[in-house]
Structure formats: structure tokens, C-alpha cells
Amino acid sequence: MALDLLYFAWVREAVGTGQERVELPEGVTTISALVDWLAARGGGYAEAFAQPDRIRAAIDERFVPLDATIGSAREVALFPPVTGG
């Protein structure tokens, strides 16, 4: 199933794009597994996702913990801890 991935801040810069569409392989069912799968691509992805504890996530515009199940999500965003205000 196709999934839209969004990246923000230094995650976006390291990956080299703000948005892409991916086909998730079988077995990638949680945000954690997605982060590991992306890191395994190497290059900027490996750099962006080298420390999963520095990554925060949202599924369909709602914050979720890294162990959340992707399920039938249309959009997953990966980014650093927020720093607004």
C-alpha cells in the first residue's frame, strides 16, 4: 500500500526531500520499523535516522509514539522534537 512520508526540519535536510511516496514492505508495521527501514537506505537517511530516540512522529496529522502501528494511515510525518512558541 502506498504511504506518503513527510519530513521536517533537520530530518528533511538530511534526507534531502520534504515528501515522498513509498510502498511499505511486509513486516514494516510500526513507526519504529519504518524508521529502521529508512535508516537502512544509507546516505542521508542513515544520518537522519541514526538515533531513533531523537525522532518524533505523526500519523495523519496526529502525534503518535514510535511504537504506534501504521495500519491504514495515508500520511506519516517524521521530525525532531518541536520547538515553537
Place this chain on the structure above:
Amino acid sequence: MIDIRVQTEPFDPGAELGAIEGGGAGAVASFTGLVRSDDGVTTLELEHYPGMTEAALRDLAEQAVARWSLSAATIVHRVGPMAPGERIVFVGTAAPHRQAALDACSFLIDRLKTEAPFWKRETRGDEARWVDARTSDDAAAQRWR
């Protein structure tokens, strides 16, 4: 009355305050955040997650209106590049009495800092770096749980 805006343009706190008076309010409180100019920052840039940002701010405002019986809550947050001294964020609350307006205003700015998808990047001369999240902000947000 909830008013949420995420915009590149500057805003006028006076106009925002005037807009939330009325409707039976006896007290109006506000917070304005500015770009600090004391540590060599030449530009501050705000990135956000369009769509989710507005939804997250609206959700916080709805919680504040329900919890403190507010007659109005306004959140204006700028994005894009800003210079030291410029206003970044405005939170305004209107309630029957002062404590509700003040507490709701604190709640909104504390929770906004940890629950709305904004990211700050500071530039000092030629050097740019993403601002790290602060654990003191997490603690401030936590006290409203």
C-alpha cells in the same frame, strides 16, 4: 470564539486584544513572544507542518475554552524568517475573571511549545543551526495535565 492563524505576516497585539474584548468578558490576558536579540542571532526561521499545525492549535484552544469557560481564545503564530525583536507568537484569552484568563493563557503557550509542530532554526552570521527542544518546556507543559 476561537481564532487560529499561522502566517508569515507580522501581527498587531493591540488589534488582537481589542478583538477578544466583549462577549461578557471581564478579563483579558495575553502573551507575546519575541525573537531574542541578546545572543548573536541574526535571523530566526520557523518551519511548520501545514494542516497539522492549525489542527493542533485549534485542539489546544478548544481545551482551554472548555476548561476555563473562555469567551474568546486567539493564537497567532508566525512562520518563515524573522529578525531579532520581531514578534513570533501571540496568545490572547478572555474570561469572566482574571485567574481564568491568566491560567488559560499560560496553559496555551506552555502546551503550544510541546504540542504544535513548529521548528526553529537560528542563523548567526553564516552559521545556521536547528534549535534543540528544552526539557524545561516539557516540564512547563506537564504541569497543566
